[in-house]
Amino acid sequence: MSKIGVHVVVSGTVQEVGFRFFTVREAERLGIVGHVRNLESGEVDIEAFGEPEAIKNFLAFLEHGPKTAMVEHLVAKEIPVKHLISFTSS
Template identity: 55%
Template sequence: MKKYFHAYISGIVQGVGFRYFAYKWAKRLGISGYVRNLRDGRVEVEAEGEEEALKELIKKLEEGPLGAIVERVDVNWGEYGNRFVDFEIR
């Protein structure tokens, strides 16, 4: 079943390759959406795909790349809406 989520990742998540890490996993899992840095130091992810793949991506976001310290991942689930064509770094 396809789903959607919007997440904010807090901690030491900028300047450590977090966006590329999220991009790599999203592409590997067949997920569409985007990842971007926010001015307040968090990283934002919007993603759509199969529910199990999205859950796996969230696990990866909770781990983060080497050098990141993920303190918190806030996830809001929603209905699939075919919002994205591919996954991109913004």
């Protein structure tokens, strides 16, 4: 099966609550590569690449985030696949 890519912006209480840490952990569990970073706006920016079912499960995780976060809004759009080797946080 071919991989897909998504760009996701998550808003709410998503900084300084472990959101990036849990995002990396979930991506690694699902075999997803990409990156996550905080934006100056208070949002979290994510690019993720993987099998369609894994991306679907990853987006479901992001809709709720870890228990310490409060996701208010999530915008996801499909993007071209980048061939990366891991999932990183910056």
